[in-house]
Amino acid sequence: MLTKEQIAEIKELKDICEKVEGYELKLNFDMLENRNEENKEDFFHYEDGKLVGFLGSYYFGRKVELCGMVHPDYRRKGIFANLLEAGIEESRKRKAKSVLLNAPASSQSAKDFLKNIPCTYAFSEHQMKWHKTELMEDTSISLRTYDYAKDKEVEIQLDVLGFGMEEEDARAYVETIKEQDAQQRMIIEVDGKVAGKIRVSEMDGEAWIYGFVVFPELRGKGIGRRALSKVVKREQEKGFLVFLDVEAKNARALKLYESCGFKSYQSQDYYEI
Template sequence: MLTDTQIKEIKELQSECEELDGIQLKLNWDMLKSGGDEHLLHYEDGVLAAFLGIYGFGSKAELCGMVKPSFRRKGIFTRMLNQALAHCKDTYREILLNAPAESRAAKELLKKMPCTYSISEYQMKWAETPLEEDNLVSLRPSEPEDLTLETQLDVLCFGFLEHEAGPYNRSLKREENQDFIIIEYKGKSVGKLRVSHSSGEAWIYGFAVLPDYQGKGIGRDTLKKIVLKETGAGFPVFLEVEAENEHALRLYESCGFKAFHVQDYYQVQF
């Protein structure tokens, strides 16, 4: 688990890299602070020169990192990445390298790696837009007995294997500042989502509705309710959506969300 000093150093390094490169790195701060995953840190003369985060999602791992500008072009990150891949290939069945779409340095490095482009993910922020609830659904906190549904939704909607989804959900429940919400439609539990609160922001994750109940306006009404609740509490609201999910992208845009950053993912080939 990262120490408070290491977390401070990573934040300072992130700010330096983002300011110089004009990008936004996806370091999954809720996961970094909660521990549980393995991360690589490289120091030179007592200074944090590079960081590589390894984030596990069931049988899938996402890797994202950075190098202090004054320590670049020394092969530091390539060595760290090879070390991380050697660690991950026996643990995960899918490994994705995450790079901000605007990062030239990342794209140059990826050209040398055994990987192929997989997908792009849009980070979106809600803009001031009039919203009116449709009152199709009701929302309630997740209870322990909802784990079966949450597992089923991860399998059906996010491609998890069944034996992975349960442990993954249980690990999420140990994280702080998370609201786990169940969506009910006509008295039946049909979906879920998670709202993470960090640094004065609310982020929506794991938003899923059972396939048989999609296309009924459930997602739109749920999204409106969450946005109104969080903005009413003073939080700006953010979310992430994969580019291939055009329906979800249009849904979020219709509720006032606008993309502000794009993250590209590359699948490692062994």
């Protein structure tokens, strides 16, 4: 588990890097603040007692995403290369099937670094922010709190059918996020029957939507749009700015989010190592 001091150091370094290059790093603080003490998932580099390099690893079953940064004044010294090597070595020990390095699409320093390591571009992801628009109301759609004992199997099924995860990975991921207190996990129901799921993480005035999926056979019926509208309305009334991520090539999801008032403001690129 990371200490409050470590979280503060990471946020301070993140702010410096983002201010210099004008991008936004995807460091998943909801996951950083709920680390398991048994796993080595975060890697630090200090100089003169100051954090100047950081790499976080985020496991989704046997897939791991890596994202990190180095203070602008300490670059070209091999710091990030060493952090990345440590992160990859740990992923090997944990038998990760896929290792992805995440970098802001607008980061020139990331592009320069990627030229020198063996990796292949995999996909891009849009980060989207909700802008005020009229939202649908539907009393037949309901959201109830996720119950681990009751809903674990349906969550696994939704991850397999909706996100293409292998069942073994989906089961591992369910256990990974079980203890993440910052996330609200909800089941979407239509007329009392399970139709999908959604998670919301509230932190620092922002609400991020994750893991949103509806059973494939129920798509095209407006369920997703109505459920999303309900979640956005609730978060907006609580005073949160609302955000989500969507894979760039997922045209159907992109269209859905845009219809609910979401607009893309930046992109993240992923590279397979």
